[in-house]
Amino acid sequence: MAGKRQSRPKLAKAEDPSGAPPRRSNRVNLFELAYERTEHLIVTCELKPGHFLAIQDLQEMTGFSRTPVHQAVSRLADDTLILIKPRHGVQIAPIDLARERMLLHLRRDIERFVIRLAAERSGPSHRNQFLHMERLLRERRDSMSVEEFNVLDRRIDKLILAVAGEPFLEHTVRPLHTIFRRIGWVHHHHIKGDTGLKTTIDCHLTVLNAVANRHINEAMAASDALIDFVDSMFDSMEREIDPSLLDCSLEPLIVPRHG
Incomplete structure (x- = not known):
């Protein structure tokens, strides 16, 4: 970058999102x-x-x-x-809303494949883990923060991929999950009238229960319903989100007057 080098702001260290103490x-x-x-x-x-x-x-x-x-x-x-x-x-x-909405179509197809594999291959020990996560979501449905949900959502995604048992899928799906977790965080924090996490939690509950019980068709339908919900976020974001929240390097649209 040409010209005078901008000084970087002092940055605070981030805490582990899980709240766990540092490990050796x-x-x-x-x-x-x-x-x-x-x-x-x-x-x-x-x-x-x-x-x-x-x-x-x-x-x-x-x-x-x-x-x-x-x-x-x-x-x-x-x-x-x-x-x-x-x-x-x-x-x-x-955040490029047009690109990420397009990527959501890719996620839908891959997610259905992953969910189908997980439902087919879920065993008794997996069922216990899925039902434990389902219980945690139900108990905290009305009070869970976005940050808390994202920590649990990451664990759910890792478990589903592990049960699906195809290592190649992790490298394909993991970045898509991260992209849409960021979309969800922005939506829940910056969209007026946002209904909170209840709908997305309900979608996840349906997925978890169907996979745990090896209900393959119900699991894929629940996966599609979750993707439909994510897709619905884009309409309000395209209308309401300040572009500078999607790209802080943009010049402000309105320059404040001085004097």
């Missing part, structure tokens, strides 16, 4: 932890869409060293959630 580095995969922490910052827009920053900034925010942060950035770039700008650091990918 010799017992964990630092790359996975750095990825999860950075992904959380993107989903919750603590790293704003369109924001430019340096690798050092991410190190300060996540508390991880250069190597795991570099690895996390590489994966997030593959996921199209970070844009690498040679000689200028990185940019958090802006």
